[in-house]
Amino acid sequence: MTAADAGRRYGGKTSGERRSERREKLLDAGLELFGTRGYAATTIEMLCSEARLNPRYFYEEFRTKTALLQAVYDRHVEAVFAAVLNTLEATAPSPRARLAAGMETFVNATLADERAARVNYFEMVGVTRELEARRRQVLRTYAEMIAAQISLLMDATQQAPGASLHLTAVALVSATDGLIIDRLTDPKRSNPTQADRDQIVATLTDLFSAAVD
Amino acid sequence: MTAADAGRRYGGKTSGERRSERREKLLDAGLELFGTRGYAATTIEMLCSEARLNPRYFYEEFRTKTALLQAVYDRHVEAVFAAVLNTLEATAPSPRARLAAGMETFVNATLADERAARVNYFEMVGVTRELEARRRQVLRTYAEMIAAQISLLMDATQQAPGASLHLTAVALVSATDGLIIDRLTDPKRSNPTQADRDQIVATLTDLFSAAVD
DNA sequence: CGAATGTGGTAAGGTCGCTTACCAGATGTT
DNA sequence: AACATCTGGTAAGCGACCTTACCACATTCG
Structure with a gap:
């Protein structure tokens, strides 16, 4: 150009x-x-x-092999993130509906390509400090999105004294990642079916709702 | 001998x-x-x-460098697990009390040595299939412990249709690991204070309780 | 057509780490 | 004391991979 x-x-x-x-x-x-x-x-x-x-x-x-790894990672992360944002915009403004729809898009987009998922959750870990920082940044971005949605839903007076909104959001994002990793590493069926994904989404929306109430 | x-x-x-x-x-x-x-x-x-x-x-x-890595991992994991079991036995049989006490022991023991924590959560990831299987096995062990505790607490009729007890337990264990990793990678204070750990424990016990109710 | 530029194949020099072997000295046994 | 065993230091052969360079061929431009 x-x-x-x-x-x-x-x-x-x-x-x-x-x-x-x-x-x-x-x-x-x-x-x-x-x-x-x-x-x-x-x-x-x-x-x-x-x-x-x-x-x-x-x-x-x-410049290096890690530079390519980061580029591969970024390409996929940005695609998933864009899909989630797209879903959120296209969904009714009810926070619960948006949560469920966004979650479904995230899980499906993340598990759509098993190779990308493996790069995301295994190959990117513990390589360099830069890559760790990048992963952390992505996780934080999602956590802040979740925290914003939660604070819309949650009665402020209901919040427990020791707990933290931010930490709760991080915990929920980690729970999501954990279920995805669990599915990826299941030796019985390495190819996640749609039923598997639906069950993951159901479990997570339940957990998210429970954390809010 | x-x-x-x-x-x-x-x-x-x-x-x-x-x-x-x-x-x-x-x-x-x-x-x-x-x-x-x-x-x-x-x-x-x-x-x-x-x-x-x-x-x-x-x-x-x-035989190899990975064999040493696994041995280092196993030594730490077994120590933490023994500490948790020890706490559970020494605590009143109330499921909630045991949950809180076990969680506290786990978080403190895991974060006690930053090097061990880093080995646990970063260096062990994505090295070989055997090590992945070992990590997964540990996670499953904790998940089953949690699932057993949850099923004691939870009213069976209360369970949501799509969700799964096992998946919920996996999600909660992942949430725990996620908060630990979050604390480990915080650039502002790499040395977690006792207050940090207490807040993590509080957030997690809240989340666990919420998942049950 | 001839010159300039782009492309793919190959490989060679260099670095790094693995693994084993050698050697001098220390400690135990007879 | 003399011999056997154990130990730490060193290094050398070996293979893998990185990075750059060279060369023959293809394509485009004047």
Whole structure:
């Protein structure tokens, strides 16, 4: 788009278009390999081979393997988050209805691609401090969303003295993640059925409601 | 103790005693390095240097670095679990009292050593399938404990149709872990104070009670 | 067509960590 | 004292992976 992206055309595409296509290929390769073999077991050569790209293009797009991991993570997180926001806007303003609808969208979108879920909940953990900070930031964002919804629902005088609204929200988000991880790691059925997801959503909406009342 | 452990004495210790001392040194070194530098950034040479042992003794005790990680994890998990069981036995049989007391012991024991907590919640994730299975097993054990307590408290007719007792228990255990992780990763105060822990316990007992009622 | 630029395949130099072996010194046994 | 066993330090062979460079071929532009 910009002047810097112009360059010479090749295969009917401008240099900027080719670059972003290669970037997409690398993101897809990262999703596939990180999500199946795992981050540590994946080498840069494997990524380039999966993406059918010369290793040099990897370094053109990403400084390190962790940079690719973060990009893969961000792409998925942003897609899920956008879907949830979209659902919230399209739902009746009743806080309970929005909670149930948002929860359902979140669980379904998160479990839609098992590879992405694995990257999200396993491969991103304990790699670098930057990635930890990013994960934490995402969790906080959801927690603040939840906290806002809760405070709409909750009678302020009802709140217990020692407990904290913020901590309760964090606990609920963790509970959500925990059920997703539980489903992901169930050895009996690694492929979560729609019934599984519905049960997760039901359990969580119950728990959220209970926390509010 | 056994005949096989006899061997020759050295430094006033039998060969079996020396072995287990070396094993303990390696476990301590693993706790220190895995818990501060991180698992991936720790080499076997570092571990041996930290333990002041010859590298060959590492391979005498552990086949791989992950074997040591699992041993470090197991040692801590068993200590915490024993402390919780101990508290439960020493507490009045009222389910609510036991819940609060057990929760307090768990949170305090888990956060007592920050290195162990980090190993538990960060370094153990996404390393190998065996370690994942071990983590999952521990989580399930706690979940079953919680489920048993809940079913004592809960009116059976009160249970919501879509929700599941087991899933609720898993969600509550995850909520607990989530608050611990949240405290561990708080950049403002990495050293959790007693007040922090009390607030976590209060928030969780509230949430657990709410889930039951 | 010829020059310039882009692409894919390959590999080579370099670093890092694993694993085992060797060696000098310390401690125990006869 | 003489020998056997144990220990710590060092390092060397080995393999894996990273990163960059080279080369032949393809595509575009003048």
